[in-house]
Amino acid sequence: MTGLRIVGSHMMRNRVVYASGITLVAAGSLFAAQIPRLLGHVTDRLQEGTLGRSEMAGYVGLIILIGVVRVAAGWGGRVLVHHKGRELTYQLRKELFEKWSTLSPSYYHRHSVGDMISHALSDVEVVRELASMGLNQGISGSAMLLGSAWLMVVHVDWRLTLAGLGPLLFIPLLVRWLGPEIRLQSQRSQEALGSMAQTTEEVIGGIRAVKAFGMEQVVNSRFQDCVDDIVEEKMRLVRLSALFDSLLPLLVNIGFIFVLGFGGYLVTTKSISLGDFVAFTLYVALLRMPLEQLGNVINIVQRSIASLNRIDELLHVLPEVREREGAVIDRPLQGSLEVKGLTFRYPGSQRDVLSDISFSLKPGQTVGIIGAMGSGKSTLADLILRLYDPPEGTVFIDGEDILHYPLARLREGVAYVPQDGFLFSSTVLENIGFSDDSPNLKRAKWCAGITAVHDNILMFPEQYDTEIGDRGVRLSGGQKQRLAIARMIYKNAPFQIMDDSLSAVDTTTERLILENLKELSTASSIIISNRLSALQHADEIIVLESGRIVERGSSHAELLSLCGVYAGQWFMQAGLSFGGESEKSEADGSDAVLPVDLDIEMEVLESGRFEEAS
């Protein structure tokens, strides 16, 4: 129930608007309820034969007046309430997005983006239905029902009222009963349709495999199952909706029959006037819609309570990484880092991802980290970025625990390139200058030059103003990574972290970019990589395995001589790339490049064999 507070406080904030809206809607419905009665009057006067032309004109004028007033009132009220309802959806989406901006990656790991979007769309929409449509229909339906019933009971006959309206009162119950079932079943048939779409997508996407393995028959029968499933689910839906569509008129018609028979009888016995009888038949027709809506309101309320609670819960999630109280060091970062005995496990996990990691980085230096997937490389980066909080007293920047820095300071001082080279679908310029409110084209060009992507950008239709993504250019993996590195350089932070950021770039370009970086950048860098060629310039190389440092050394040669994990990796990758060694061969400058290379290969093979044997 706590979720209802969201709507409650919204209505309180806008109480004047809501009060006027509700009053107008109710007034509109009460006026509308007068029309059948008015027609009844006309009937009586006509039957009595006492109606003159001028009085007739008066009645017609009154009908027009009431018509105009009830439409105007209902219209005005609905405009107000709907407007505010839509403002509520706007407000909730805004608050949700602001909340999401503060939540750390651990939250995003546990929740799918799809679910979050569905909160921002469906849940918020349901709340809007409650706060605008539900409210309007509830108010106008009850006003119409109560107004009509009151007029009929007071002015005509309570028995006839009961007989005529009795069956109609089952309408909300019918809606209440079948509405959710129909909704659920309709979702199921949509899902069946979705699963057919998925099967089709799989088959079309894998058509080569289907044809190569000659599995057309299998696939056809799977598809047929999907189609049959749709027929079945839809027929279930049809059974429900056909029942609803035929029961609803039945209830109205039965009410009508009571009025026709009983009311007609009362007229013949002069218990009621012909005008009353006429009014009654009109009321039965008039009330059908409002009663249907009243049933719907109950369903909306029920649905929206669930949605409101979900939204309420979301708005109260506490970010895991947040500013620490007290002892805050509010000064710009300089560029020295020290990690001391860092052991870390993810919240809720039983396994240490990192154990006893220690290393340090002086301003301007580079540390390289290699390791297989799952060795904890990326976690290390996450901790330095404070996407997760490391334990107290393990990670220090400029001699102070990073937990004592305000998040804003910390993130001002660190630039980062993610593994996948994540970019936004805005322009190239906006992406490179993402850290800037109004990106500087000159600086962006300079950065793109360093990462060897400037020439590619010039080939794009609108160069630096080209949109990235569906609406503009589609980039290759390597282009994405190079843009993401340019974005890091643009930020000009004292720390740079590159998380396997060159994996899709060929080794020649990789070498070029790393050399440029080395030459131009004064930042302290952490380069995480799968590929050893990326680490050739590092001042120290750390080899991680299952969260532990298993080897470390200050140069390629030193690590190779350990004949350990590093040497093994190098053997594996040498077939792929000669990044580390080609320098040597170029330095030789001799014409006999080929034999030299072959020699090196032999070395590599041998060292590798040694590793495998050991």
Place this chain on the structure above:
Amino acid sequence: MIECSPVKGAFAPLIPYVKPYKTKLALVFALVVGVVVVDLIQPWLVKEVIDRYVTVSSPDSSGIFRMSALYLGLVLLSFGLTWYQDMVLQKTGLSIVRAIRIDLFRHIQQLALRYFDQNTPGRIITNVVSDTEALNNLFTQFLANSLRGIFTLVLIMFFMLRLNIAIALYCFLLLPLVLFMAVFFQKKIRAINSEVRHRLGLLIGFLAENLSGMAIVQIFHQEQKQQKRFDERNKSLLQSTILENQWFLLFFNITELLGDLAIAALIWYGGNGVIEGTLSFGVLYAFVGYIRRFFQPINTISQQMNPLQSAIVASDRISRTFMEIPEIKEVDGARAPAVVAGSIKLDGVSLAYRLGYPVLHDINLLIDAGEQVGFVGATGAGKSSIMNLVTRFYDVTSGAVVIDGKDIRQWPFEELRRTVGIVQQDVTLFSGTIMENIRFFQSDISEERVREACRLVGAEPFILRQPQGYNTMLSERATTLSAGERQLLSFARVLIFDPKILILDEATACLDSATERVLQNAIQRVSVGRTLLVIAHRLSTVQQMDRICVLREGRIVERGTHDELLLQRGDYWKLHQSGILLDEAA
């Protein structure tokens, strides 16, 4: 057939599917008329009560009771008929669409690969799913609603004319007005609605992107900026939804007002008629009852133009697909050679995907059974095209592909597919368990055999790590498995289906070394005893091949072993020098 209307023409391909249901549809028509009459007779009944039993000198209540009882019977009947009619119509529509869907899917399956390369998956899926659904809506929405709407309108007019021709004609003046309004407003509202959808799409896109890149936003400390951008989109959505709502309310309320004004006008003219004695009161009442019922059916009918239009477009697209002819077919009397060993001969082979743009030129290549051949070359050099020919995904433009002495166009499909296996870079997995995926849903292959194959290629360890082992369901696009793991599954597949010729498109993705080692071992395993054609992306694989073919612009420019090719100092040597064989990963 000249007077065939365009609408009828568009639905021509549906006719054979609809034919078997002729009688059912005729029944539905009849039932709809009955149901509508029962509903519309109400004002008439009241009129009868008033004029025959009440406003006469000796009011008669027994007549009223008889009439009510009779109507009760009709109403109950109508209740049953409504339900039955609804069921029959929907069932008919679903059956028709079911048949079309199955035929369409079967037909698409038979088409040659050219069709799938020329049409994006999205388009084909739309064809199978949305287009057929649009046809379904034709029956369930368009037919159901417009039938009801038209009959209602016609019957109201009929009743009105029976009551009083002059007043009826006055009332009909309302028709064009209501129709115009309905069309105008619906057009307007539809336009605004598509704007709302567009803006909603922008908002969702922004949201999806920022939620997946939230870490980047936070690291670059741009939360404020992104919130502002979100706000812009959120606000523009707000504005368009408010506008949509305002137009909707305008339409709704003007209709209401028009209804009230129509009644006032009726009372004025009819009332005077009653006063002058030219009109009975009952008739006036009936008109009041009927005039408001004008609005609903006109709105309903005018709303049906949308489903109709999409159904016409959909039907057109479906019939186009049906007209595609499967170009690669099994010839009559196709027979496989007596002994299948796995030798391949490319005899002056050329291939053009588009007429006049050949991608392979006069390729001649002899591959012995059991030989291992690597193909290297830049993107677009023709590596994949050669594979497309050997699998007969495409037929040669000229020349011939001969396997074990027989042109593959003379092979039966089934035999050819059993002989030529393929492992693609992007391994296709279907939703189902790991077990089912390896044996491709052919339950006659024993589970033990699948396990055996997985053990051999080294896939078992990671399979057993999955929550349900071999029975783990692979979700959509199998995101739960890594690229390397998917490759291993497809190697297990190869061992089970045991093709004599194996085509292997090597993975370009940079795998970590542990996975890489397992994969290399698996390749060794699966290639034993087979003719192996490898589209190679890295030097380490090619070096071990019996022979390497270097392709450039659709021609084999160099061939030989690794060492021979290095000595030639040609394309291969250059590739080797640059240290890369890997294309920049897309």
